[in-house]
Amino acid sequence: MSDLVRLSLSIERPLYEQLERLAAHGEFANRSEFVRGMIRDRLVHEAWQGDGEALATITLVYDHHQRQLTEKLVELQHTHHSAVLAATHVHLDEHLCAEMIMVRGAPGEIRHLADHMRRWLKIPLFLPTALLILIYLISTIFSLSPLVSLWGSYQRMQGTYSMLSYIVVFALIAGNLRTREQVERLV
Incomplete structure (x- = not known):
């Protein structure tokens, strides 16, 4: 029953x-x-x-060429040795690695540990994306009135904006090509 x-x-x-x-x-x-x-x-x-004990896995995928990241991950695991139960490192390709870290502790501590690790991972698209946003802001600010535009007329600013946007899009694409096959597919 x-x-x-x-x-x-x-x-x-x-x-x-x-x-x-x-x-x-x-x-x-x-x-x-x-x-x-x-x-x-x-x-x-x-x-x-809650505040009870939890068991979790923190999984990170990162470019192993990123400066000192592997050393920082090992250092953090040793610093929190009471929470880290096991770690597995996997090579995904010639650039990317995956790190699976099994942790045990209070949920807040686990979140803090995961957030700490996440801060080290650089966002490869951050700089080009920030540049594109900056271009949008500049074009909006300086194109509202021809009197304050550093580039003269609104039409000329549109050309400058388009050219800078193409450069940023190119940088976004070029910055994320990792293999010869990807380059050949693009060309």
Whole structure:
């Protein structure tokens, strides 16, 4: 005999219809399994917000050529040796590595550790994206009135803006090409 308890609940019709649609298209065999799954998800969410002990895996994918990143990761793991249970390093290609670090501790400590690691990862698109945003701002500010435009007329500024945008897009593409096959595909 199973340890199941029958539960009855009342909900609005639109919410019921959404529940039926989700339950029908999900990985659950019936509505009861779907509701049990939602309750379990919520319990896991609540446990992750609490102060109890949690077990988690922090996964990082990074370019191993990034200066001193590997040393920083090892140093941080040794600094938090009581929280770090195991680490696995995988070479994805000649540039990218994946690091899976199993940690145990309070959820807040695990989040802090993960955030600390995330800060070291440089965003390869940050500089070109920031440059593109700067171009948008400059073109907007200096193109609003021909009297304050450093480039003269609005039409000339549009040409300058377009040229600078093409340079940034080129930098975005060139900065993310990693293999000869990618270059050949582009050309």
